Amino acid sequence: MAQYLLGRLLVMIPTIFVLSVVLFVLMRLTPGSPLQPIAPNANPLSPEQQENLAREWGLDKPIAEQYLVYIAKAAQLDFGTSYVAKSRTVAEILGPTIPVSLHLGLMALVLAIVVGVSLGVMAAVYQNGPADYICTFVAMLGVSIPNFVMAVVLIGIFVLGLKAIPYTGGWETPVDWILPTITLALGPLAVIARYTRSSMIEAIRSDYVRTARAKGANERRVMLIHVLKNALIPPLTILGPLVAAVATGSPFVEIIFRVPGLGRYFVESVLGRDYPVIMAVFLFYGVFLQAMNLLVDLMYGVADPRIRFGGGE
Amino acid sequence: MVDIPRDVPGDIESAMAGEGVMASVPRSADAPAPWVAEPVVPRRRHVNLWKDAWRRLQRNKLAMAGLCGIVVLLFLATFANQLMPYDYDYQNFGNIGEPPSLEFPLGTDLVGRDMLSRMIYGARVSMSVALLSQLAILLIAVPIGAAAGYYGGWVDTLLMRIVDVFYAIPQLLLAILIMGILGRGLENLFIAIILTSWLTLSRQVRAQMLTLREKEFVKASRTAGASAFYIIVRHMLPNALSPIIVAVTFGIPQIIFAEAALSFIGVGINPPMPSWGQMVGEYQQYLRSNWHMAVFPAIAIALTMLSFTFLGDGLRDALDPRMND
Numbered sequence: 001m002a003q004y005l006l007g008r009l010l011v012m013i014p015t016i017f018v019l020s021v022v023l024f025v026l027m028r029l030t031p032g033s034p035l036q037p038i039a040p041n042a043n044p045l046s047p048e049q050q051e052n053l054a055r056e057w058g059l060d061k062p063i064a065e066q067y068l069v070y071i072a073k074a075a076q077l078d079f080g081t082s083y084v085a086k087s088r089t090v091a092e093i094l095g096p097t098i099p100v101s102l103h104l105g106l107m108a109l110v111l112a113i114v115v116g117v118s119l120g121v122m123a124a125v126y127q128n129g130p131a132d133y134i135c136t137f138v139a140m141l142g143v144s145i146p147n148f149v150m151a152v153v154l155i156g157i158f159v160l161g162l163k164a165i166p167y168t169g170g171w172e173t174p175v176d177w178i179l180p181t182i183t184l185a186l187g188p189l190a191v192i193a194r195y196t197r198s199s200m201i202e203a204i205r206s207d208y209v210r211t212a213r214a215k216g217a218n219e220r221r222v223m224l225i226h227v228l229k230n231a232l233i234p235p236l237t238i239l240g241p242l243v244a245a246v247a248t249g250s251p252f253v254e255i256i257f258r259v260p261g262l263g264r265y266f267v268e269s270v271l272g273r274d275y276p277v278i279m280a281v282f283l284f285y286g287v288f289l290q291a292m293n294l295l296v297d298l299m300y301g302v303a304d305p306r307i308r309f310g311g312g313e
Numbered sequence: 314m315v316d317i318p319r320d321v322p323g324d325i326e327s328a329m330a331g332e333g334v335m336a337s338v339p340r341s342a343d344a345p346a347p348w349v350a351e352p353v354v355p356r357r358r359h360v361n362l363w364k365d366a367w368r369r370l371q372r373n374k375l376a377m378a379g380l381c382g383i384v385v386l387l388f389l390a391t392f393a394n395q396l397m398p399y400d401y402d403y404q405n406f407g408n409i410g411e412p413p414s415l416e417f418p419l420g421t422d423l424v425g426r427d428m429l430s431r432m433i434y435g436a437r438v439s440m441s442v443a444l445l446s447q448l449a450i451l452l453i454a455v456p457i458g459a460a461a462g463y464y465g466g467w468v469d470t471l472l473m474r475i476v477d478v479f480y481a482i483p484q485l486l487l488a489i490l491i492m493g494i495l496g497r498g499l500e501n502l503f504i505a506i507i508l509t510s511w512l513t514l515s516r517q518v519r520a521q522m523l524t525l526r527e528k529e530f531v532k533a534s535r536t537a538g539a540s541a542f543y544i545i546v547r548h549m550l551p552n553a554l555s556p557i558i559v560a561v562t563f564g565i566p567q568i569i570f571a572e573a574a575l576s577f578i579g580v581g582i583n584p585p586m587p588s589w590g591q592m593v594g595e596y597q598q599y600l601r602s603n604w605h606m607a608v609f610p611a612i613a614i615a616l617t618m619l620s621f622t623f624l625g626d627g628l629r630d631a632l633d634p635r636m637n638d
Contacts, residue, residue, distance in 0.1 A: 011477070015477050015478055015481050016481065018474075018478045019478050019481050019482065022478070023490075026494065027494070140619065140622065140623075141619075143622060144566060144615075144618040144619050144621075144622040145614075145615045145618055145619070146570050146573060146574060146614060146615075146618070148573075148574070148577050148590075148593060148594070148597075149573075149593060149611040149614050149615050151597070152593060152597055152600065152607050152608060152611040153608075153611060153615075155597075155600055156600065156604060156608060159600075159601075160600065160601060160604060244483050245483075247483060247486075248483035248484075248485050248486060251486075251489075251578070252574065252577065252578075255577075255578070255594075256597055266486070266489075267489065267578050270489055270490060270492075270493035270578075270580065271493065271578075271579060271580065273493065273494075278490065278493075282482060282486075282490070285482055285483065285486065286481045286482055289481065289482070289483075290481060
């Protein structure tokens with residue numbers, strides 16, 4: 001177990017390292033100098049001013065040295081100063097947005113798992129019944145319709161049509177949480193429902209279930225004890241990709257519903273070519289997703305004792 | 314994925330599934346076919362894989378609906394110039410922000426451009442981005458994946474390490490970043506999409522090659538002295554064709570989604586060129602006052618994605634019967 005963990009960490013670190021090098025080089029080589037104002041009609045900075053700024057930001061040094069300085073500071077969570085909002089550090093800008101995004105993402109993930117698993121189970125137990133068709137339908141919609149399109153449709157129905165939810169946007173009251181969470185949850189929900197359904201069906205057809213029925217166990221017991229317990233293991237493996245899907249979806253949802261989260265600032269920083277902020281966001285995503293994947297794999301091992309880490313009993 | 318329940322046990326499909334042998338294209342003589350002959354209903358003996366798949370596809374109503382949707386889209390995209398009532402960037406200054414009417418069936422936008430014309434041209438943008446970049450991805454990903462899967466060694470190691478790094482970050486976010494760096498525009502959109510999408514297909518082809526490499530007919534061909542290139546092109550790729558076709562069909566809506574998503578954010582196509590995603594992104598702010606501006610393109614994206622997903626699901630079921638339980 002400890003060996004497995006160490007092995008995984010040994011793969012994770014070079015991956016993040018290479019990612020950071022690629023991003024760093026990519027951003028330094030691209031056109032558009034951070035030493036000039038972004039606004040189209042602003043007065044350009046004089047060469048002396050640019051030199052001063054470059055010295056302050058360390059841009060006058062060779063790129064390898066710049067990288068080493070950056071990564072050493074980043075390890076201590078110092079990501080430098082924003083090139084756009086020149087007086088604020090990256091940590092100051094992104095700090096407050098991360099809890100908001102985590103909150104939204106966590107709610108969406110919980111909703112997706114609870115509803116997705118129940119839907120998948122219902123669909124498998126009552127195969128070809130109404131629950132199955134609803135599951136198939138929701139899965140189709142969730143998988144194929146982008147969440148920003150879904151957001152427009154949901155706003156159309158619940159805000160403009162039924163007037164069930166006031167159209168405010170933002171992230172102040174729990175009412176603001178409803179639509180973003182549903183929108184963000186739909187895609188992962190569909191995937192979970194589909195996975196759960198097919199792994200349930202596989203379990204229902206397995207030999208041990210037939211044995212359990214032959215022994216005379218009642219249907220309820222068979223479903224809860226024998227089927228569900230085994231069928232929920234495969235859906236667990238896709239939790240990692242699902243966290244990534246939620247992370248990918250959040251910028252769009254946050255833009256439409258005006259949620260002050262990390263995703264929205266990421267888009268703003270890309271549009272403004274705010275390199276320090278972009279770097280920090282990408283490093284955060286990279287480390288976060290790798291850590292989540294590792295966590296999910298470990299959970300998988302706990303849930304299914306047949307899986308042994310590190311090979312051999 | 315959605316499973317279409319199959320109610321005919323004991324036909325060709327389950328016979329194949331039982332053997333676990335790849336269905337082969339009719340031309341290649343090396344397909345181990347004799348075992349098919351025995352348990353099968355005689356009527357079906359001479360039906361080849363593609364006709365068989367087509368028949369199965371036709372039975373799938375959703376897949377056929379998807380196919381119809383795609384045909385309509387291709388028609389709109391091809392004849393966009395003839396079908397558009399106005400130029401996509403022609404501004405009717407007397408009709409700004411009009412709701413749908415007889416003159417403008419889908420209304421006009423905030424600078425007086427006809428929404429219908431913009432939607433039709435949007436189909437062309439969307440389809441050409443999707444089809445052309447998917448073609449490029451195919452040309453890049455298949456050779457690399459095939460080489461990595463067949464040879465193993467450093468090609469394989471390199472590919473898998475690249476996969477590791479690329480997969481550390483969600484593909485779409487990477488595409489956003491690339492577009493942010495390159496600046497918006499159709500060419501850059503191609504670059505960003507191809508760069509971030511080829512790995513998935515390459516990995517799938519590699520996995521196919523890894524299993525095929527150990528099959529008897531490949532070993533036999535190698536023993537007979539066939540060159541690696543010949544084996545890959547004549548024996549292995551034809552056997553990997555169905556999964557590749559399915560992957561490509563599912564890849565197209567992914568690219569349509571990526572284009573719409575990038576344009577939604579404002580790093581996709583270059584205005585005034587219309588894109589459905591860009592329209593949704595720009596006009597979602599005015600949903601309350603001008604609902605039609607964002608809703609119609611949103612519906613178009615949804616229907617397009619659904620069409621391709623339906624067809625992809627149907628194709629997968631039709632081409633690869635073993636994937637059904």
